[in-house]
Amino acid sequence: MTKLYLISTGPGDADLIAPRSVKAIGECSDLVAYGLYLDLLGSVCDGKTHHDLPLGEEIGRARLALDLAASGKTTALISSGDIGIYAMATLVFELLDMQLQGKENHPEWLDVDIEVVPGISAMQAGSARIGAMLGHDFCTISLSDLLTPWQTIEKRLHSCGEGDFVVSFYNPRSKKRDWQINTARDILLQYRPANTPVLLGRQLTREDESITITTLDKLDAADVDMFTLVSVGNSETRHIENGDKEWVYTPRGYSKKL
Amino acid sequence: MTKLYLISTGPGDADLIAPRSVKAIGECSDLVAYGLYLDLLGSVCDGKTHHDLPLGEEIGRARLALDLAASGKTTALISSGDIGIYAMATLVFELLDMQLQGKENHPEWLDVDIEVVPGISAMQAGSARIGAMLGHDFCTISLSDLLTPWQTIEKRLHSCGEGDFVVSFYNPRSKKRDWQINTARDILLQYRPANTPVLLGRQLTREDESITITTLDKLDAADVDMFTLVSVGNSETRHIENGDKEWVYTPRGYSKKL
Numbered sequence: 331m332t333k334l335y336l337i338s339t340g341p342g343d344a345d346l347i348a349p350r351s352v353k354a355i356g357e358c359s360d361l362v363a364y365g366l367y368l369d370l371l372g373s374v375c376d377g378k379t380h381h382d383l384p385l386g387e388e389i390g391r392a393r394l395a396l397d398l399a400a401s402g403k404t405t406a407l408i409s410s411g412d413i414g415i416y417a418m419a420t421l422v423f424e425l426l427d428m429q430l431q432g433k434e435n436h437p438e439w440l441d442v443d444i445e446v447v448p449g450i451s452a453m454q455a456g457s458a459r460i461g462a463m464l465g466h467d468f469c470t471i472s473l474s475d476l477l478t479p480w481q482t483i484e485k486r487l488h489s490c491g492e493g494d495f496v497v498s499f500y501n502p503r504s505k506k507r508d509w510q511i512n513t514a515r516d517i518l519l520q521y522r523p524a525n526t527p528v529l530l531g532r533q534l535t536r537e538d539e540s541i542t543i544t545t546l547d548k549l550d551a552a553d554v555d556m557f558t559l560v561s562v563g564n565s566e567t568r569h570i571e572n573g574d575k576e577w578v579y580t581p582r583g584y585s586k587k588l
Numbered sequence: 589m590t591k592l593y594l595i596s597t598g599p600g601d602a603d604l605i606a607p608r609s610v611k612a613i614g615e616c617s618d619l620v621a622y623g624l625y626l627d628l629l630g631s632v633c634d635g636k637t638h639h640d641l642p643l644g645e646e647i648g649r650a651r652l653a654l655d656l657a658a659s660g661k662t663t664a665l666i667s668s669g670d671i672g673i674y675a676m677a678t679l680v681f682e683l684l685d686m687q688l689q690g691k692e693n694h695p696e697w698l699d700v701d702i703e704v705v706p707g708i709s710a711m712q713a714g715s716a717r718i719g720a721m722l723g724h725d726f727c728t729i730s731l732s733d734l735l736t737p738w739q740t741i742e743k744r745l746h747s748c749g750e751g752d753f754v755v756s757f758y759n760p761r762s763k764k765r766d767w768q769i770n771t772a773r774d775i776l777l778q779y780r781p782a783n784t785p786v787l788l789g790r791q792l793t794r795e796d797e798s799i800t801i802t803t804l805d806k807l808d809a810a811d812v813d814m815f816t817l818v819s820v821g822n823s824e825t826r827h828i829e830n831g832d833k834e835w836v837y838t839p840r841g842y843s844k845k846l
Contacts (some may be wrong), residue, residue, distance in 0.1 A: 336720075345608035352682025353603065389842055412722075414715045416840070423699075423837035427828050435654075440830050442827070446716035450606065450670075450706050457672045458704035464670075465678025465735075467744055469727035469753055477841035478724075486725055486751040493747025494740075495727055569686050572698050577710065579681035583648055583735035585691075 331443045333357075334399035335406045336422060338369055338413045338449025341536035346455065347371070350457040351447050355406050362395045363408035370410075375460045386570035392421040402439040416472050419446055442516035452559040453498035459541055461577035462528060463561055468580075473503070473510040480510075487514050490522030496567065496580050501562040508551050512561065515549045518562060522546065527569040527578045531559040543569060543578060589701045590613075592657035593664045594680060596671045597625055598706025601793035604713065607627070609705050613664050615753060620653045621666035625819030627841055630669075646776075650679040658696040664708050670709040674730050674758045677704055708819040711756035715787035719786060719835035721819055726754035730762070731768040738768075754825065754838055757818040766809050769818065773807045776820060780804065785827040785836045789817040801827060 335354040342348040347370070355361065355374050362381045377452045381398070383391050395407035395418075409417035422444065435585060453470060455465040471486050474476065490497045496517075502511045518526075524547035532540045532555070542553065554560060565571075567580045593612040598604040605628070613619065613632050620639045639656070641649050652675075653665035667675035680702065711728065715721040719792045729744050731734065747756045755776070760769045776784075782805035790813070800811065804820060805813045812818060821827075825838045 340606070343608065345611065346606045348604045348606060349599070350601065360631050363712075369829050372638070390783070400770070412712055414712060414720045414722050416723070419716075419720035422839055423719050423723075423828070423835050424836070424839050424843050425828065427826055427837070427839075428843055430828055430830060434773055444835075446719065448712040448716040450708060451712070454670055454672060454706040456679075458706040461681050461704065462672045462677035464672050465674070465681075466797040467727065467729050469725065469751075471725050472840075480754075486753065489652070489751025489753070490727075493727075493744040494745070496613035496745065497623050545660070568681075568685055569751070570681070570688055572684065572688060577681050577702075578686070581682050581685075582678055582730075583680050584679055585686055586735070 332399045332402050333404045336419045336444065336446045337406050337408045339370055339408060340450040341411060341452050341455035342533065344370055344372065344517065345377050346450050346535060348449060351449065351494045354445070354447055358404045358406040360398045360403045360405045361392055361408060362398065362405065367408050367410050379578060386392060386416065388421055392418055392425055395423060395434065395440045396442060398423060398554065399442045400436070400534055401504045401537060411448045414446060415451045415470070421450055437490050438584065452531065452534055453561060455534040456529050456559045456561055459531065459534065460543060461531055462533055463563060463567065464496060464581040465580040466496065466564065466582050467499065467545055470498045472500045473514060474507065475510065476499035484517070487517040490587050494522065494564045496564045497562050502558060502560045503554045504556050510525060511549070511551045511554050519546060522565045527563040527567050529559070529561040529578065532557050534559060543576060590660050590699060591662045591701045592653055594671050594675065594677045594702065594704045595664050595666045596705055597628055597666060597668050598708040599669060599713035599793045600628060600791065602628055602630065602706050604793060606705065606707060606756045609707060612703070612705055616662045616664040618654070618656045618661045618663045619666060620649055620663065625668050626667050639673060639785050646676065646679055650676055650683055654680060654683060654694070654700060655695045657700045665773050672704060672706060673709045673728070698821065710789065710792055711819060713792040714787050714819055715768050715818045716789055717789065717792065720837040721821060721825065722754060723838040724754065724822065724840050726756065728756045730758045731772060732759035733766065733768065735846045742824070745775040747832060752822045753822050754822045760816060760818045761809055761812045762764050762814050769807070769809045773804060777804060780823045786823040787817070787819040787836065788812065790815050792817060801834060
């Protein structure tokens with residue numbers, strides 16, 4: 331039985347990588363990942379064959395991982411954050427599905443044993459760094475319209491507004507996409523107050539981390555890049571200050587019972 | 589400076605607890621948690637004072653943790669899953685907020701230094717165990733109407749349906765609440781197909797784990813208890829079978845480009 335691990339390495343801090351991820355990597359001979367991610371992992375990657383592909387080559391990376399595993403090499407496909415959330419895991423299953431439908435010509439992929447190892451996603455790291463922003467019902471929306479029609483994304487933004495969900499935006503901006511985050515802001519402003527707390531978390535839990543707490547009306551694409559998590563509170567999210575410390579949390583409503 | 593850690597211990601498997609959580613517990617003299625959670629953690633808890641309170645005493649538990657930390661004891665308040673997601677973290681900040689507003693009489697709480705340590709939530713463990721159910725935009729909804737009016741929950745269920753979000757239900761059922769999950773099913777059936785894949789994940793990643801993959805029309809409260817995570821796919825989520833293995837994933841749409 332050949333084996334493919336789909337492994338999460340969390341938001342950045344090595345202390346937030348689950349032991350299961352490190353152990354699984356230890357069993358592998360071949361790693362498919364950005365070099366950047368491997369630096370976080372340290373010595374467990376020593377002596378293993380490292381396969382990299384240019385940014386944007388997601389399908390190629392998933393194919394390569396399946397091919398390596400099918401050839402008998404115990405292989406890890408590695409993503410930062412949670413590999414199951416806007417990351418590589420779904421691509422591997424999409425390729426398997428194509429094969430099962432006869433739209434690919436790689437029957438050997440079907441013999442690969444797959445294990446997915448979850449991890450801490452950026453929204454969780456961001457929420458924790460400033461308090462408990464995800465304390466009540468929330469959603470995630472990717473603002474990338476490369477694969478999803480903008481019409482679908484816009485519909486979800488309105489649903490998020492109507493449902494008053496806390497929302498975390500993944501892929502808020504790239505070099506080629508700069509207007510989506512401002513449009514998302516304008517849609518949400520139809521549903522919740524201008525002073526709704528917003529988190530801009532850049533390079534969360536890494537050495538060059540920066541955290542900005544602002545308000546929905548001041549959210550602007552100029553302050554966001556592809557390394558930024560943007561989370562917007564719901565209509566009840568509170569931004570509190572205690573001396574020089576500040577916190578953002580979304581209440582579940584216990585204070586009504588206090 | 590007195591210190592309070594708000595610590596996540598993940599879905600159950602000790603190998604899915606972040607090292608940061610274990611290290612933070614190691615620094616503490618006092619632990620506030622269900623005994624159940626401490627069993628997962630093992631020897632790091634040895635020799636520490638363990639404070640327990642009956643199930644349902646959430647506010648009491650948050651107060652106790654703040655009191656202990658304010659008295660100079662380095663304290664951990666511990667939740668399974670992610671303490672920031674439908675768990676204890678938001679209560680601590682809600683109490684601090686009450687104090688800042690003068691609605692509590694515990695100024696000593698304001699001197700406590702707080703650090704939140706995120707963790708892997710049940711929805712992530714469930715998604716990973718069966719593939720990549722959270723591969724595209726998703727939301728979470730708590731079905732407990734103890735603190736949130738049912739009217740708000742119902743509005744969110746409709747928004748989830750209109751936005752075609754994958755959804756994970758937390759607190760789907762308790763001994764006293766048995767009808768909410770079936771009502772949620774009926775609302776979602778207005779928006780997505782009867783054969784939409786559904787995960788019932790009970791005691792995820794623990795020794796007595798059980799995983800059931802079913803369809804939305806067959807989702808029934810009789811198969812759900814307070815230890816069950818219920819995740820419902822969106823209209824594009826796929827359930828595929830490869831020999832005796834089965835997977836559920838939500839595509840991002842790469843296959844349109846293959």
